[in-house]
Amino acid sequence: PPKADGSIKLTLTCAGNQISVKVNGEQALYTEDNTWRTGRYGFFFTDNQPGNIRNTLLNYTVRPAQAIPAGTVVDEKVFSSPEEIASTFNLDLMNDDRLKIQDNALLMSPGNNPLHPFINNKSADVELTLEAEFLSSAALNLHCRIESAGLIGAEINRDGVWNLVLNSEKMLANGTSSAIQAGKNQLTLSCIGPDITLKINGQTLASVELQGYSQVEGTVGWDVYEGSEVKITNVALTALQSQMPLAFPPLNQVSIPTYQPGETIFAWDMNNFVLGCGGGWWGRDFNPCFWRKTYNQFVITEHHTDNDILVTPNDKSLTLFTYQPDLYDLPVEISAEATLTSKGGGAALFCRATAIGRYEFYIQPNGKWFIRRNVIAEDYLPKAKHLAILAQGTVENFSPENMQLSATCNGPELVFTLNGVELGRVQDALYPEGQAGIFxxxxxxxxxxNLHLNWAKVK
Structure with missing residues (x-):
């Protein structure tokens, strides 16, 4: 909250990969990120500020900061009320009948639908402690580094059986312990660098060092299995400063692929589309294949033949595939054989796609075509206010069931071709680089x- 005079003292600290925010001297936010290690500093206003802005500008200081030593506690939190535990770990206490408040504790009874509470923040080094009471047949699985290649799971059963597992498949340790009580227990999972420790009621059941550990970050949480009943009375989280990893090169200094004019960048491969190659999110991913921007099960199951990807009507988003590696400012030509069997809609090739927009080479079933600039580059519904028409026309005697589409992006020059005949050519220099694909x-x-991507021949 503001001070008595309404003022707020805001402190931003950037030291190495550590980023923290304090409000009036109290820690409010902390995270780690390795994308940018150097750069400028400053501040901005998101609205008209009351009072004298000049005084605000005069009353700020900048001074060197030291990175927090590895192993230092950077955040400690204890959640002791059911409401606090539920809200912190993404549980809907009001609407989920698997959750109840009983004896000032959070009663978790998943029935046939297990519960998976987790926090949103990611950490590399963290300790999670639960005070839990096992009711009837019960089991818990504590987790750290969720959504990473170093996921750790510690399963504790009411009957004393426990195990410690890496990535849900590699057994690190297991056994049976009398330290696990049929009633109340204090369960602690510690993930500090390569050292993984499981304690039950103060007794160490496992202490394991991961061989060849590379730092990873993930979220923290636990599972309550089907048929279990568990009361959670207290949750404690301690985050420690991790050992800083090697710096990644800034985004504008990564290695740019090199090709000869006309050389193939991507040749048609059905497996890339049917099986996929990863998450498919925007980014500079070096995995050389296409994948649908928004995952849709029909692409993986029945909507394809031996040689074609079939597209069914979707009224909420585009059916969009993006070539994963960023092509930067390479001159590229993307081509595909396509059909349109619907009366409405359209198909398009695109290039120079980044988070701020892309160029689209778009054709409709009635033969109308457009070269356009779209300032929304993901799979959202196209809106007129986001589109700038750079060139347009209509194809005579058009057959939408037999289209050989091709688009070339060579510097500022954009060329759209249908069945070997040039439809339009225009110049625009707003988007200099990015990814290519089809939607x-x-x-x-x-x-x-037969979708292909080649380095364009400079003409």
């Missing part, structure tokens, strides 16, 4: 095959 508009039905 079908909402309410479109059709297919595509």
């Amino acid at each position: 079908f508009d909402v309410n479109s039905e059709g297919s595509f095959t």
Whole structure:
């Protein structure tokens, strides 16, 4: 809260990969990120500020900061009320009948649908302690580094059986212990660098050092299995400063792939589309394949033949595939054989796609075509206010069931070709680099095959 005079003292600290925020001297936020290690500092206003802005500008200081030593406690929190535990660990206490408040504790009874509480913040080095009471047949699985390659799970059963597992498959340690009580227990999972420790009621059941450990970050939480009943009375979280990893190169200094003019960057491979190659999110991923921007089960199951990807109408988002590696400012040509069997919608090739926009080479079933600039580059519904038409026209005697589409992005020059005939050519220099791919508009039905990506020949 503000001070008595309404003022707030805000402190931002950037030291190495450590970023923290204090409000009036109290820690409010802390995280670690390795993307940018150097740069400028400053501040900005998001609204008209009351009072004298000049005084605000005069009353700020900048001074060197030292990184927090590895192993230092950077955050400690204790959650002792059911409401606090539920809200912190993403549980819907009001609407989930698997959750109840009983004896000032959070009663978790998942029935046939297990519960998976977790926090949103990611940490590399953390200690999680639960005070839990096992009711009837019960089991818990504590986790650290969730959503990472170093996921740790510690399963504790009411009958005394326990195990410690890496990535849900590699057994690190297991056994049976009388330290596990049928009633109340204090369960502690500690993940500090390569050292993993499991304690029950103060007794160490396992202390393991991970061989070849590389620092990873993940969230923290626990599972309550089907048929279990567990009361949680207290949760404690301690985050420690991790050993700083090797710095990654800034985004504008990564290695740019090199090709010869006309050389193939990507050749048609059905497996890339049917099986995928990863999460498919925007980014500079070196995994050389296509994958749908928004995961949709029909691509993986039935909506493809031996040679074609079939597109069914979707009224909420584009059916969009993006070539994962960023092509930077390489001159590229993307081509595909496509069909449109719906009366509405459209199909498009695109290039120079980043988070701020892309160029689209778009054609409709009625033969109308466009080269356009779209300032929204993901799979959201296209809106007129986001589109700038750079060139347009209509194809005579058009057959939407037989299209050989091609788009070239060579410096500022953008060229759209259909069945070997140039439809339009225009110059625009707003988007200098980015990714390429293909999409079908909402309410479109059709297919595509033989998608290729080449380094364009400079003409």
